[in-house]
Structures are given as structure tokens and as C-alpha cells.
Amino acid sequence: MTPEVEAAFAAIRAECGAESITRVERMLEPGGGERHPLQKRARWIMPGLSPTPWHDPYAYAELAPVVHGLEAGHGAIKEELNSAWERRREDFSDYEHYLTRQEDWQALYLFRGGGLVEQSAVTAPTAYRLVKDLAVDTEKICPLLECHFSTLLPGAVIEPHCDLWNFSINLHLAVDIPDGCSLTVAGRTRSWEEGKCLLFDYSFEHEARNLGNRPRTCLLIDLWHPETTPPERRALVALITEIRRLMGE
Template identity: 65%
Template sequence: MTPEIDAHFDRIKAEHGHDVLARVEEMLEPRRRSEQRHPLQQAAKWVLPGIPQTPWHDPYAYPELLPLVRALEENHPRIKAEQEQAWEERRGSFSDYEHYLVRQRNWQALYLYRDGALVGESEPVAPTAYRVLKEHAVDTGVICPLLESHFSTLLPGAAIKPHCDLWNFSINLHLAIDIPEGARIRVAEETRQWEEGRTLLFDYSFEHEAWNDGDRTRTCLLADLWHPDTTLPEREALTLLMTEIQKMMAG
């Protein structure tokens, strides 16, 4: 670690207790990179010890996330109507999705949250989703500031190749906006189909892929949230740690 990261960690320990970052520090040990991982989790770069090795999660099982889940599902009709209008009339608000592994033109995104902040330009384009996200994810601190929230639109015939995302300490929530027949997602060894108006929750450190074999676009609203099994001191430390690592990699 760098002196800056050491100083941040020391401050968090002084405030919350000496052992509060034990799992984060254990994650950084080189020997941890491949030990005690699920076989379909090996490609993830960072795996925080003690997070259950569970690919699929019940979105209604976590009190911290439940207000967001309920608000998204209850507002689905308005969110869908606004997204459809934006897709038809404000297509320029969408862009090719830039995954850390690849950029795909047949995977379009409208960002609501990115680079640690809400995307203000998207509020008039998708006001209901923006409001729900702000009130129940950003203001409550359940969104992971290292990542994002966006409308994810897969064009007919598009496929997202099997991959693992970077880490297991955040978790991916999907609200199914518009789902054609033939659109599915696989996480680890289980394939599911989205149900319009309902949410799915999964650990994307496990290998996953998605495809749209339907005859129209498939759209979900995605939000990267803190894994419910992380603590507040860990979240603070992980945000500082990953931000510093990203700066070093960019430099």
C-alpha cells in the first residue's frame, strides 16, 4: 500500500476500532488472490474474505436495500414510459456501453450515476428513475461510489460475453424494464430470465453473461450497490483504496 492509503486506514481504525479493516487488509495479501475462491470467481481481481460465495441473491432479503427495490418496482410503469420516450426522442442521451473489458455498440447505456455522483443531465431525460435512485440509493449510501447506475439496452442479437467483474464487495441490482422473449442472463451455473417490473440481484464477481435473442431491445435499469455483508468502515476504506489504485493505474 502507499503512505496515503496507510494514513487513511490508520484514521479509520482510530475512529472505529483496530480490527475493522481486517478483511480488507487480508484481501490485499498476495496469497489471497487465488485462495478460497469459487472456481467461477477466479477471474475477479479483488475478493473480500467472508463475503458469502452466493451468485444469486434474493433482492427482498436485505433491509438496507429493500426501500430501493420496492421503489423501483412500484415506479416501474413510469420508469418504463420515460425510458421508451427517451429512446425514441432523445437517442443522443444514450452511448455505447464502456465496460472495463470492452466497448459495445450494440449495448447502449443512459447513465444516471457515474464517477461518484448523479449525472444531472439525465434528470430531465429519466426523472422518475433519477429521483428513486437519488432518494433510495445515493442519499442512503447504498450505491457504490466506485461504480455506476444506468439504463442498459441490448439490441436484438447482442450478447455480453462471459466475464467476471473486478470485485465481490459490490453487488448488481437489475430492474427489468422491457424484456423480449429470448433475453436471458447466466450467473455462475444458473440461467434466468428477467421478469418485467421485478428486480434481480447477483454477485458479478462470478462469471456471468447475457444475451438478447429477441426481436426488440432488452432494457434493464442497473445499479451497483454495496454488498450488504460489507461494513461502513470497510466501505470507506475500499472507496479510498480503489480510488488510489485507479489513480496509480491512470498515471
């Protein structure tokens, strides 16, 4: 660890207790502890979090208000999204995953780089307001990642991959879903139900397909894993921010 990370960790331990970030520190040990075979390609696995690929989006008291709020706003969110797709296509861009960039995977960002994307308040006002009120202002969003509309064009395939870590979790609001779309996580395939949310741990190998005849759009939000604690979240932000600084990101 760098002196900056060591200082941040020491401050958290002093405020929250000596054992408050033990799981984060164990994650950094050589080998990083045991992990599920389908998490092998994730970079970091924090020990002690349930190794569950698919989660019930309504099961966590912390996340339930986000889920219910987004589902209640689905009608307006879809209407505004479709209008933006037709009239403000320049606001969408090729999605730049840390592994690749895909022209048939388009993104409209609401939260990125640690803050809200203010332009999207005009493009997608209902989604922007709900994400701000339910996830950003309540600090349920993982500030290390993002929230965006994810649009897969017809025929698009996201190949099997693991994302970086398990201490955040991915929530999908199914905004506009044609027939022929699927999401597979750890070998189990599901379809989106328009207007409903799916929740999964993307440190497990996963893939998505749009075999339909029109674009498939979900609103994706990277939330803190509900089994992480506030001190751990502080430590993880300090750690990943310093790693990104050293890597020139």
C-alpha cells in the same frame, strides 16, 4: 500500499477499532485467500462475504427499500425510458465495460464518476429521483461504480466474464423485456420478469443474451454488498480511488 492508503486505513482503525477493516487488509495479502472457481477472473475477492451467485433481492433490510421503490416506479420508468430512446437517442452511448466496448450494448447513465448525472434528471426523471432518494442519498450505492439503463439490442450477447470484485452487488430492475432474453450467473440461467428486480454477485462468471426482436432494457445499480460494513466501505473507496489515481484513470 501507498502512504495515502496507509493513512486512510490508520484513520479508520483509530475511529472504528483495530479489527474494523481486517477483511479489506486480508484481501490485499498475496494470494488474496480462497475463492470460488467461477470467481477466478475477478481482480479482488474480499474474504468473509457469502460466496452466493444469485441473491434474493427482498432478503436484505438495507436493500429492500431500493427494490420495492424501483418496482413501484416501474410503469413511469418504462414510459420515460421509451420516450428517451425515441426522442433523445443522443443521450445513450456504447457501453464501455472495463473489458470491452460494444455498439450493441447501449447505456444511459444516471450515476457515474462518483456522482449523479444531472442531465438524466430531464431524460429519465422518475428513475433519477428514485435512484437519488433510495440509493445515493442513503449511501447504498457503491460510489466507485455506476447506475445506468442497460439496453441490449436484438442479437446482442455479453460474453462470459467476471467483474472486478465481490464487495459490491448488481441490482437489475427489468424495465422492458422481450421474449428470448436471459442472464446466466455461475452456470444458472434466469430470465427477467418485467417490473421485478434481480440481484446477483457479478464477481462470479456471468453472461447475458438478447435473442428477441426488440431492445432489452434493465436499470442497473451497483450497490454495496449488504454484508460489508461502513468502515470497510470507507477503506475500499480510499483504496480503489488511490489505485485509479496511480493508473491515471
